[in-house]
Amino acid sequence: MPFKIYLTVMFNLGTLSDDNYTELKQYLQDIRSIRNSIQFPTDIQQTQYDIIDLSIEYLETILKTKFIDQTQLNEFCQQARHLFSVNIDLAARAQLDMLDTKMRPWYEERFNDTERNTLKILIMGSKTTRDGYIEKTYFYTLLGERQExxxxxxxxxxxxxxxxxxxxxxxxxxxxxxxxxxxxxxERLHRDVLADAGVAHIKRIFKASKSEL
Incomplete structure (x- = not known):
């Protein structure tokens, strides 16, 4: 919800446009409806309601004033980030606990030291991972590796x-x-074929550029 609100107003600092006013007014109604109807698990309930209530409060403010104040927007984003961090922590814990429950016994009980030296872990995905992908980080730690x-x-x-x-x-x-x-x-063919020669020549290029100054 906070991301939706931010993306709607991020280029509309100052007087709220008529189009954004109409869109956000409808969105406020939708959020209120969600607040009154949706039920969350007890252990995460308060955080979710806090996120919804924060969004409702901010929307009410900007719809009343028809103005997007940058300081208020920044404060809204920071408050939302704090609440998001609670959800992020819970999600990471849940995913990693489930993974560890399955993987560590399998790894420790099924393979001896010799087999572990040749073990390959394939992590399947539909797109390139972002830096810090937690499944990679987990397996790096489990296998004592530093890189893929x-x-x-x-x-x-x-x-x-x-x-x-x-x-x-x-x-x-x-x-x-x-x-x-x-x-x-x-590992050489798993890197760009031109990588090593490229790095060496880039150093020469910039060294030459500095010497010309």
Whole structure:
């Protein structure tokens, strides 16, 4: 709700436009209806009502004044962020607790040390992960890894196990070829082919530019 409100008014600082006034007035009615009808689980109920009430209060203010004050908008966003952080913490805990309940016993009981050295974890997803993706972070910690590649692989655009295994096969083939051609560096072909030469030349370019000043 706060994001919806912010996105509606972010380019409308000052006098509220007629179109935004109409849209937000309807949205206020919708939120009030939700507030009176929806039920939340007891352990998260108060936070959700606080988010709704904060949104209602802010909408009532700007609809009454027909003016978007930047300071008030910033305060609204900060108050919303504080409430969001409660939900975010609960969501992260729930997801990781569920993952850990399944994965750690499987990892510790099923594999010996030798098998763990060759274990590959495939994390399937429909798009590139954002920095700090919690499933990656969990498996980094479980396997004692610092980065993706050796034991942990995020597989993009894979909506089934067969597709993920096909991508893994290509990954392993690249790793084997890379080790042969690049003095044992099995990760070299998993990076841009031009990466190392590019970094070296970029340094030369900017070093030359500085010397010309």
């Amino acid at each position: 590649g050796n034991h942990i692989i995020y597989v993009e655009d894979a909506d089934n196990e067969q597709r993920a295994l096909e991508i893994l096969g290509v990954w392993l083939l690249d790793a084997k070829a890379s080790a042969r051609f690049f003095s044992g560096d099995s």
